[in-house]
Amino acid sequence: MAEQEQKNPYRVLIGKPGLDGHDRGAKFIARALRDEGFEVIYTGIRRTAAEIAATAIQEDVNAVGLSSLSGAHLRLFPEVISELRMRGGEDIPVLGGGVIPVEDIQELLEAGLSAIFTSGTPAKDIICSFTEACRKHADGDTDQ
Amino acid sequence: MATPTSKEILAGLLRQDPRAIGRAISAVENNSASAADILSALDQEAIERILVLGITGPPGAGKSTLTSTIIRALRKEKKRVGIIAVDPSSPISGGAILGDRIRMMDHALDTDVVVRSMATRGRLGGLCASAGAAVRIMAAAGCETIIIETVGVGQSEMDIIRLADITLMILAPGFGDDIQAMKAGLLEVADFLVVNKSDLPGADALCMDMEQVFRDKQEKDGIHRVLQTVASENQGIDHLLAAIKALASHLEASGIKAERRHKAMDAETMDWVMELLRPQFIQAMTDKPGRQDPRIRAKELIHEFSTIQHDE
Numbered sequence A: 001m002a003e004q005e006q007k008n009p010y011r012v013l014i015g016k017p018g019l020d021g022h023d024r025g026a027k028f029i030a031r032a033l034r035d036e037g038f039e040v041i042y043t044g045i046r047r048t049a050a051e052i053a054a055t056a057i058q059e060d061v062n063a064v065g066l067s068s069l070s071g072a073h074l075r076l077f078p079e080v081i082s083e084l085r086m087r088g089g090e091d092i093p094v095l096g097g098g099v100i101p102v103e104d105i106q107e108l109l110e111a112g113l114s115a116i117f118t119s120g121t122p123a124k125d126i127i128c129s130f131t132e133a134c135r136k137h138a139d140g141d142t143d144q
Numbered sequence B: 001m002a003t004p005t006s007k008e009i010l011a012g013l014l015r016q017d018p019r020a021i022g023r024a025i026s027a028v029e030n031n032s033a034s035a036a037d038i039l040s041a042l043d044q045e046a047i048e049r050i051l052v053l054g055i056t057g058p059p060g061a062g063k064s065t066l067t068s069t070i071i072r073a074l075r076k077e078k079k080r081v082g083i084i085a086v087d088p089s090s091p092i093s094g095g096a097i098l099g100d101r102i103r104m105m106d107h108a109l110d111t112d113v114v115v116r117s118m119a120t121r122g123r124l125g126g127l128c129a130s131a132g133a134a135v136r137i138m139a140a141a142g143c144e145t146i147i148i149e150t151v152g153v154g155q156s157e158m159d160i161i162r163l164a165d166i167t168l169m170i171l172a173p174g175f176g177d178d179i180q181a182m183k184a185g186l187l188e189v190a191d192f193l194v195v196n197k198s199d200l201p202g203a204d205a206l207c208m209d210m211e212q213v214f215r216d217k218q219e220k221d222g223i224h225r226v227l228q229t230v231a232s233e234n235q236g237i238d239h240l241l242a243a244i245k246a247l248a249s250h251l252e253a254s255g256i257k258a259e260r261r262h263k264a265m266d267a268e269t270m271d272w273v274m275e276l277l278r279p280q281f282i283q284a285m286t287d288k289p290g291r292q293d294p295r296i297r298a299k300e301l302i303h304e305f306s307t308i309q310h311d312e
Ligand SMILES: Nc1nc2c(ncn2[C@@H]2O[C@H](COP(=O)(O)OP(=O)(O)OP(=O)(O)O)[C@@H](O)[C@H]2O)c(=O)[nH]1
Pocket: B058, B059, B060, B061, B062, B063, B064, B065, B066, B100, B103, B151, B196, B197, B198, B199, B200, B229, B230, B231, B232, B233
């Protein structure tokens, strides 16, 4: 367990909202996180924001990672956040990645995303961000 | 957000609140302080009424797809369903990819389908203990039928199946080696043998083969034990469910269900004994490194441990 030294593995959900059918990136991140000791719940492609949020709540994850290649991230990512909020999951951090133009990053961060990755972000940095987000979430939750 | 107290979580379970169910299961899975309070307050009667189905079989046989179709059928009967989907943790990183949900996403927005994915976390006893607790939490949160999916290749992974009242072994054509390896233990673990992917060649031959294995069981109570399904096409599910129900009433009426539950509770208690003692013994071993024969050392450690307990 290289990155994770806490007693219990962090649980994260990796989801693909929207209509594009390519999940190579999402699967790559899922495997990279697994290799760093995370428990990764993978929901498959073409999920709605509501389905992703409901699943994240049921699975009691420490963070949600979203991947989008379709260009609809400005709509879909914040939608997941508001669906989480509606279900009492406002404390769960949401991270996003995929084909995302640099000029959209600020808007997404302002919409409440914890981190945004572009196609150039090294896997190591992505894992760091997930570790950071999960640690913060787990620390706020004394049950972990 | 402040961590909810065990009282708040228990109140949430009664309201069938998904967040509370998820948190309660995490609490037991992580062995956290509130776990004992939650578990001891759960409604025992609810637990006795429910039916627990175990679904096991080699990787890729169609367990999750079949689970999803069983969920659909049970939802038509307005039953509230719980699913515990178990996948192995990587022995190297300790992480896991929990992918069974992909096949169950049709039910993601149905609040009466409660799904929890769990990793084995490298300690099988511990997993059985937390999966058993998850069953009881789901029961307390109103689930009437609970399905446990687990990959069954290694004998050890199948252990978790003893939490089930009824176990379905899922096979499919083209799993020759896996099936040969499992054949011996099959009768002991499985109540039903489901030949899934019956749309593929080889299904009939596999069925006939299995009919032989299950003939005695089948003749004893007249319930069909070998069934064919095409889970991806929703075929054969009504038959399967009818057979499960017939067996469930038989097990209930004959007292076998109660007997199985007793045995399962004893085994689970034993798992907890190991789980709770483990940290103390690991500590004792670190404190006092030894080079004796491990069996002798173990006896010494136990002896020391029990004298300390006695003195306290
Ligand atoms: N032809 C055919 N394919 C099926 C059938 N049922 C499931 N499949 C396919 O078999 C593959 C594996 O199905 P899963 O339900 O994921 O199998 P599983 O046993 O849960 O797999 P693991 O959890 O990975 O061990 C998927 O591609 C399904 O679509 C069936 O009845 N016929």
